[in-house]
Amino acid sequence: MTSSNDAGAPSARTLVKRYRHLAHYDRETIDAILDAMPVAHIAYLHEGQPIVTPTLQWREGDRVYWHGAAKGRMMRATEGADVCLTVSILDGLVLARSAFNFNVNHRSAMLFGKAEAVTDPKEKIRLLTRLVNGFAPDQWDKLRPATESEITATAILSLKIEEASAKVRSGPPEDNESDYAHPVWAGVLPIRLTVGAPEPDPRNSPGVAAPDLSGYSIG
Amino acid sequence: MTSSNDAGAPSARTLVKRYRHLAHYDRETIDAILDAMPVAHIAYLHEGQPIVTPTLQWREGDRVYWHGAAKGRMMRATEGADVCLTVSILDGLVLARSAFNFNVNHRSAMLFGKAEAVTDPKEKIRLLTRLVNGFAPDQWDKLRPATESEITATAILSLKIEEASAKVRSGPPEDNESDYAHPVWAGVLPIRLTVGAPEPDPRNSPGVAAPDLSGYSIG
Ligand SMILES: Cc1cc2nc3c(=O)[nH]c(=O)nc-3n(C[C@H](O)[C@H](O)[C@H](O)COP(=O)(O)OP(=O)(O)OC[C@H]3O[C@@H](n4cnc5c(N)ncnc54)[C@H](O)[C@@H]3O)c2cc1C
């Protein structure tokens, strides 16, 4: 997390104005947020109505990708369209001495741009392999192979990471200097995502070896 | 979770079409999702561009509320405007026998409507008290009292819960019947939000009593 404050906003609309001391525009900070949290919320227009759909995203280099039904509303409405993709992580509740200074610790990234379709079937398979293996290393090759019609039914869209900003807050509350003497407890209630033990499908064939998911973390 | 499938969609645009067997339109299911997860993602238009902003929401009866800077872009762009408010909870990663049937366990709610401003200062204070006490019971009265200018600087918007849908997935993968014999481990990697021990602000006055936050859960 190198840059902070106003320097480096890639465009007027990505310049953080509220709580601007939390702003970051460097790729290191943005990529770390994208890589920590696979759930994105994507905003787009559909028949004049703004819609936000929760969707998995994954990053490779300068792009984030998402997938869904080639015939679905979300994928059709976002293809070639201006979208806003936001990833947010809640890290805690910040209890201050005044209600006004309550806050949450968080990391969030907001990306703007035109969503582009990945059309080459080989490239689609490569990207879907990464999606699967990003959760469960080497799992793709153990699965019942994907069929051509499954790949055709699957659309993949991507967004270049170029018009993006991040906001990151951590640590104790920031109260007005005159409020520190007010005799009330202040501090942080930490919140985080945890991964539990894998739950085998009751219909698993006897003797199938469980994949090693111990390396997977989220948030 | 009573209703499922197509019955009960309050409008054409809230009719779930993809994975429609996961759809719910009853208030019990929708309210439970809103109450479990304070983080919402709100989509709105700003200068023709769809934007999605992560924001805290809280529910009272038939309405969800959110707050922010009266002068801020998000609050000004959403006031009186058509918005889409989505709350989503990731409950796990579902590993299937085919890549195509990988999924996530989740609960999500999507609300459409026009955002309305709460203008009466007394009502604003009442709602902000609920926001604060919803995280930390009885905390409001212990805080340095809110000032008139703080209340003026704070905008509160709300959305009536009337055009809404939910999707809920839980349990093991649903593979194609012919894939169950494929010899690969399938199951669920559970994911959940956990609350840690409160971290006191190093600048706390000596002897201030920690609030009882043990009742707080999220997700
Ligand atoms: C978990 C969570 C909960 C939040 N709860 C609240 C809340 O209850 N009330 C509230 O007012 N705000 C909340 N925020 C902050 C909120 O996301 C916005 O940053 C804030 O509301 C200001 O929005 P704006 O459009 O008015 O800001 P502006 O500063 O005018 O936005 C200008 C530009 O700054 C960048 N930007 C703005 N917000 C973010 C962001 N979150 N992440 C990355 N870039 C951003 C974007 O490029 C945007 O186009 C929360 C954020 C998180 C992550």
Ligand SMILES: Cc1cc2nc3c(=O)[nH]c(=O)nc-3n(C[C@H](O)[C@H](O)[C@H](O)COP(=O)(O)OP(=O)(O)OC[C@H]3O[C@@H](n4cnc5c(N)ncnc54)[C@H](O)[C@@H]3O)c2cc1C
């Ligand atoms: C954590 C998480 C991760 C997800 N990951 C993916 C992914 O990687 N790829 C993917 O395609 N989908 C994903 N989904 C599902 C996604 O949110 C959409 O439901 C799906 O993409 C279909 O969108 P659509 O607009 O084409 O659906 P349609 O069924 O055409 O939408 C019509 C209406 O159904 C309702 N609806 C749609 N989605 C939801 C929802 N999530 N919650 C409540 N109501 C809804 C709304 O009222 C909407 O207006 C994910 C959902 C969650 C919660």
Ligand code: HEM
């Ligand atoms: C880690 C791997 C994957 C995960 C976690 C995942 C998750 C999801 C989720 C959550 C949905 C939305 C379901 C809903 O609407 O409720 C979805 C839809 C979809 N996925 Fe995946 N997916 C993965 C890999 C794949 C792969 C490899 C393919 C193709 C071979 C694929 C094809 C599709 C298609 C076509 C849809 C749309 C289904 C429809 O709306 O009818 N997915 N996926």
Ligand code: HEM
């Ligand atoms: C549980 C209680 C509360 C929490 C968790 C909370 C959280 C937040 C968060 C996360 C933001 C966004 C900060 C950012 O842009 O990065 C915010 C903004 C704001 N909050 Fe709260 N808040 C709470 C209560 C209140 C109360 C009671 C008031 C008024 C008395 C208030 C007034 C404001 C205002 C005015 C802003 C906009 C600040 C700005 O953009 O300049 N908040 N709040």
